[in-house]
Amino acid sequence: MNFLSLFVLLPLLMILALFLARNRKQVLGIMVTGSTLLVVLSAYLAYLYTAARGNGATDPMLFTASLSWFKPLNIRYAVGVDGVSVVMLCLTSLIVFTGTFVSWKMAPLTKEFFLWYCLLATGVFGFFITIDLFAMFLFYETALIPMYLLIGVWGTGRKEYSAMKLTLMLMGSSMILLVGILGIYFSSGATSMNILDIVRTPIPLEQQYLFFTLTFFGFGVLGALFPFHSWSPDGHASAPTAVSMLHAGVLMKLGGYGCFRVAISLMPEAAAQLSPLFLVLTAIGVVYGAFAAIRQTDLKYINAYSSVSHCNLVLFAILMLTQTALTGAVLQMLSHGLITALFFALIGMIYGRTHTRLITEMGGLMKIMPFLGVSFVIAGLANIGVPGLSGFVAEMTIFVGAFENNGLLHRILTIAAVTSIVIGAVYILRTIGKFLYGPLQNPEHTKLGDARWYERLAVIMLIAGIVYLGSFPTGISDMINDSFGNLLQAVKN
């Protein structure tokens, strides 16, 4: 038994324990213990991984293990990690941890809420540790369905509509992905569904065109690929806080990660040739998301559209196919994961107090809840890309990397995408100015309190992550950098 499997086993044990839990206290106890263990585990993994690379381990994937599962189809339960998956695992455990604290007062049906929450986490963790196409797809799908109930039961606003829209769109794209995966496996003629095996048996180019499109599209929709992003604003706006955090923070990264790990790594030739088509879409998405955010008045919608913009930027960077841009893409996944989780956490906390998310109905909140206000400003600055915070590092790396690609179209699109930073500043500063500063809109708001200890804990942990990534990115970016060698070789050929 490989210790990576603990990442799946632990959430499963939490689910089992939650089933047996009798009251709220036990539920929270289980969640706190479990998610703390997950954070420790991922930190330990990061340490082991760096140590192993430091000792000269050169395999593309470390800590690999594989267990026979379904022999007739050569499906194995295969696990393994490289730098990209390690950082994603760290991000996931951090967000699961903070999400637990943010949902401290979750009611009604606390136990059921955390059950689904853990199932969602199981899927995400499983997706990042497995390297077998079937197992990856299994975990990917596992992560999708809990969203339906999490939004439908505990959500707000037009929750039924949003939940159904999100589920159907994501499931639909994942079904397209399924065809892509089957196509990859059968046309490569590999002896197993392990991606390390499939890389060794190249897929004929004609098949690559079809299956690259299917796979990239399949994963891309979860990464909010324009114009298939429309599930995301509605879904995020209706979801309960912790779910928005986990979904925008981690689940949407599954899309980017999958595009990179499956679509591009396994079919680099087709990726190089078909990338302009998708680059155009993602570039539109980057700019469109930012513009759309300007028009919104609901805090959650603002952040959701900002997420669309940033997630399209991830896909955009991946498609640039240069080392720097790919590193930037992963950094952006991390950075956006932290920032958006922080945003959603803060919005949830503010909404919990004011019972409105419309910035037109709020004002002067900075004086009433200084902790939340300052944190919101920090998140906003990180989102715009102020140096020292994570957004700067990620976006800088992406745009430098994108500019390294010297095709004319690539240059034009890069310039177009850069504008999103400016537009981002517009909506962030406008939002902050409107509801944190300015005159008090509702006298009732003066009675509201600032953040409680569990809220502070969650917020501080996320801010710490953002500052760490923004100020000391070298360790992380080196870890990511090591993982692209073979892939880029294949693109050049």
Next chain:
Amino acid sequence: MSYFTIFSTMRSEVSLLTIILFLLVYDLIAGKKGESYFQPVAILLFTLHTIFNLFPAEAGEAFGGMVQYHPVMTIIKTILNVGTLIIFLQSKYIFDGNRMKHQRGEYYFLTLSTLLGMYLMISSGHFLLFFIGLEMASIPLGTLVAFNKKSKMSAEAGAKFILLSAFSSGILLFGISYLYGVTGSLYFSDVSVLLSNNPLQIMAFLFFLSGLFFKVSFVPFHLWTADVYEGAPTNVTSYLSVVSKSSAAFVLMILLFKLFGNYLYEWQTLLFWIIIVTITVGNLFALRQQNVKRFLAFSSISQAGYIALGIISGSTLGMTTVIYYIFVYLFSNLAAFGVITAIESRTRKINISDYKGLYHTNPKLSFVMMLAMFSLAGIAPFAGFMSKFFIFSAAAQQGYYLLVIIAVVNTIVSLYYYLMVVKAMFIDQNDHPVPALRTDAWNRASLVICTAAIIFVGLLGFLLDVIEKQSFGM
């Protein structure tokens, strides 16, 4: 040919016949007191029968090729046995309210007779035996559909079933007669070699097939399904939709693989279109249903289309995945029917809107129902996900990508209506939800079995391996 060979090739038939005769005699001699033990006795005997026939024997034939046994048939029959067993566990309430108490014997006797008919169809090596099996599987089923004497719906459904089933049998028999006319033999082993591209033969083949398609309820032979499913007592509906349907699918697969190998191109083309319309029409009609039984009827039509995806591949993998798919489908569907039985028997409510707010009063039942819906929709990590993945791989392996794409698009449509049931139970509010209820111990056992299977069957990889070892392709 010794009696031993007959016994080893027809072991399951012999032991099932013994049980049927025993139950018949028991029904005659049991007094009022003995009658109330009918369900436990039937379950016990049938469990013994299932265990006794669990392990495959050597391939062989009996009665000069009339019966042809292949180890894969043991697996198939075991699946049918498990299905029947679970339905027996759920059958307590079919006799409720003093309406049908004295009919206990008939219910088990008739159900097992149809099962015997299915056994004969599966292991037959001769058209006559096949036809006897087919009729044995249909006529008692008609009686079962009309089992509730006091209900007009049930009687109407029974009449519909008998008439249409007789009609389809007639067409099938017509096909057989032509096949006999052109080949001069009724033995499968002779016919399979003699088939050629003669138009008359192909016509006979098509007549024969349409009779079978009726049983599996492929579109456009599906029109009887919804009405019959709705009118029949719920346990009979589940028997129709699980055991009867899957046995027909198995028979279709075995015959196409074994007997009609020469017509590979013809039946693949035919199935290609049948699959597309079956899945699509089944799904589109399921969208609008309000009655849970009608809803499951249409969902089971589209499920039949998915099953055919494995058949069309014509490969060993295809047969493996079909068997696996049906194995999973059985548990998922029976879990749903178990919940429906529990609720219907106490409240007579069978509309989806009645399930609103069920979670607040009956969390366990709604949990089982939700798992069933998820598994039927093919949602990870439940068993239905694996079985769908495998059946798509079987089709994709043979290059049917277009078909797979159409099928996956339909999966989304089906996801919508399966989620509507989940939504009703978990999300919707209701002022008068179904009151908290406890169903009987047998039904609870059946729900536990189904739940465990939905969660764990997909994780046990060796099952697929076991099936593959016995399967055969073209």
